[in-house]
Amino acid sequence: MKHIDGLDGLRGIAVLFVVFYHFQQFLFIPGYIGVDFFFVISGFLITSIICTGIQRDNFDFFVFYSRRIKRILPVVSIVVLFVTIVFLFLFNPIEYQKLYSSVIYNTVFLSNVFFYKTSGYFGSEAIETPLLHLWSLSVEEQFYFIYPLFLTLSFRFLGEKKLISSLIFIGAISLFLSIWITGKNQPLAYLLPFTRAWELISGALVYFLIIKPKVKLNFTFDFIFLFSILGMFLFVDKDSFPGFSAIFPVYIACYLIVKCHNVNSYTSFILSFPMLRFVGRISFSLYLLHWPAVVLLNDFGFDFSLLNSIIVILVLIFISFVTYEIIENRFRYTKSLSFVILNSIALPIILTFSIFYISKLDYFSYKIYGENHGFYNDMNSKPESLSFSCFSNQVDLENESSCLITKSERADTVNILLIGDSHANQYIPAFKESYSNKKYTITNYSMGSCPMLADAFTVQSEVCKNRTRNVYSLIENRSYDYVVISNYWSNYSGYLKYTNTLFDSFGSRVNLIDAVDKSINFINESGSKVVILGSIPILSDDELYCFEEGLDCVVANNTVEDPFFSHLESENSDYFNFFPVSDLFCVDNFSCKLVIHETFIYRDNNHLNSNGSALLLFPDSLFN
Missing domain, CATH: 3.40.50.1110 (SGNH hydrolase)
Known part of the structure; x- marks a missing residue:
């Protein structure tokens, strides 16, 4: 399937929703729904890549996961390493221990599990958790450990119709779990993959919809789209999200993807606006960089006024562009997977562990934390559990x-x-x-x-x-x-x-x-x-x-x-x-x-x- 320009614009909207929400601007828009947009887009694109490869009889798991590694790990590793160095001098040892633990969990794509067990996404400790936003990346990667194999086997042995039926069935179960668990345990429903899978599956179903010839959305779909926008403002609430209310942003994202597929539509024209497409192309770097910046600024007592926030966001967009050009593009098109793995996994782990170990030494602890380093050592001593x-x-x-x-x-x-x-x-x-x-x-x-x-x-x-x-x-x-x-x-x-x-x-x-x-x-x-x-x-x-x-x-x-x-x-x-x-x-x-x-x-x-x-x-x- 050829590149859809409007998808870049949709990515741009999604990341701006999240960024402005975290900078405490335009809070009448529940900006965290930008992540739901990303889930739908991701489900659509991955399904497109896999199914196109299967139809051409050239899909290769090794190539697929190699591209994921080259696309994701380099820039994530750079951001994680930057955070571990900078916050060494800002966090006390107790806070830094938690940061270090989140790095370890993120290394194995389990940061969402870690944050469920500790701070939650909307908890009071969130603003002190610079890698909290990596939870969504872990959800996607957990989904993609299973989904490509399921998709290839189902496509080849069940056929397209039964595959679609299976996706609808699994998506319905995931949606039911999302609604049910949100009422019982909202942080669990928000952060874990089995209550989010239906959003990625929704994107997958959009792919199967638009590959059909002459697909058109009649007035009914347009009306539901307008109602979903209204519902997003009236019914989406962070204390009961995702649950039932997540249906609104997911439907909006699905609708816009279908509209973008028709390059002659007004929707495609709007989402293909050059500035939106530009932000969409750098959206991954911008998403990764913005939340550590928010935590850092908050630690220094930053005034999150509209003007100040816009200035910082513009600076972050520039830094994200540089990161996109120098890191994302460079590693994405390199032919050496071992080089990527060495630079993206092994070296950051070694350096992060070294930084953490050095910070524990009395000499450096005293240099960093001053005369209070002994008190911090006391705080970090936990009564043994014996066995x-x-x-x-x-x-x-x-x-x-x-x-x-x-x-x-x-x-x-x-x-x-x-x-x-x-x-x-x-x-x-x-x-x-x-x-x-x-x-x-x-x-x-x-x-x-x-x-x-x-x-x-x-x-x-x-x-x-x-x-x-x-x-x-x-x-x-x-x-x-x-x-x-x-x-x-x-x-x-x-x-x-x-x-x-x-x-x-x-x-x-x-x-x-x-x-x-x-x-x-x-x-x-x-x-x-x-x-x-x-x-x-x-x-x-x-x-x-x-x-x-x-x-x-x-x-x-x-x-x-x-x-x-x-x-x-x-x-x-x-x-x-x-x-x-x-x-x-x-x-x-x-x-x-x-x-x-x-x-x-x-x-x-x-x-x-x-x-x-x-x-x-x-x-x-x-x-x-």
């Missing part, structure tokens, strides 16, 4: 030695089990320092994001369910003197009111108070006494990095659930003890020290780091 089996759902009921925090051989040994989420795991160093070489044997079965309460689970997590059931079976069948429960209580309680973060086995919402009461009763009936540890103060971003601002690093105690547990203990002192952990480093409600013995004790806004935890000495009276 994989102790931090996964596979609890070894026969052998718990690998999960021991402390062990006593004395005749009067007190056996203690520590359970809960990561707010229990954070006390491993504290328990080691407080109870080693004494009469206490302490076992840790905590698990991240799992509160370990009887028949109360987080968002229907099967892993959490299995772990909780195994642990309570262990409590019932083993003789523990004490069971210690520690959690991020306010995360599950909504300040001790009904919340949608805890569910029972049947999926019904659970009240935290009832779940705690049920857990205490079960543990007591099993012959053990319960100790509940209170939360630690939750920090704001300014408080977390207080040492950067030269502040006192003293905060107020905002643990709202402590009074409730204290009251519950006073009424049921024979059944459980409550210990407010904040008392170990808070003098009163307005003086909680974040730096103890020149050690910063937090690793994020609600967890202790390993060095800090080891400084908290729990009293022996807790288990007497």
